[in-house]
Amino acid sequence: MIAEDFVKLMSRMSILDGRDVDQMTLEMWEPLVADLDYEDAIEGLNNHYRSDVRRPTPAHLRKAAELVHRDRLYADVRTHEQCIPHRHSLRDEPGSCRDHHADGERDDRCVNGCY
Structure with a gap:
């Protein structure tokens, strides 16, 4: 994802769970999640917040985005x-x-x- 999308993603987390997103937070998270597709990451984040009360970590976000990506790939394979x-x-x-x-x-x- 591009830097602008990454900042939007982190801002979303800040709004939803009240975390402080400062420059250090951005620098710590970016190398851990920057390779994710932005749309997959957003949908994965939404799914996380729907089902889990914990603040997502980079590992939570990666797993959630990977599940969204897998589901999208398999969505058209039915027969x-x-x-x-x-x-x-x-x-x-x-x-x-x-x-x-x-x-x-x-x-x-x-x-x-x-x-």
Whole structure:
């Protein structure tokens, strides 16, 4: 994310949980979260505040943003006709082979050997 977006993200946290965001805070957080996508980080932060009463740490924010990113990637993978090999996993998560091959049969279109 760009510096301007990072400052907006930190300002949002300041408003929501009352933390002081000074120059030192910005300098400590930036290398830990600057590589995140801004939209993923905002949605992840919103999800955190919806479900957790603790102030988010950089680790909380990273995890929440990664979950948002994963959900966005898998959102369009629902049937084996939409099967995209690099999005496959053996876990029972949205978009995984087991998710859209509920009958347990490996489909010929699953070319990455996922099942």
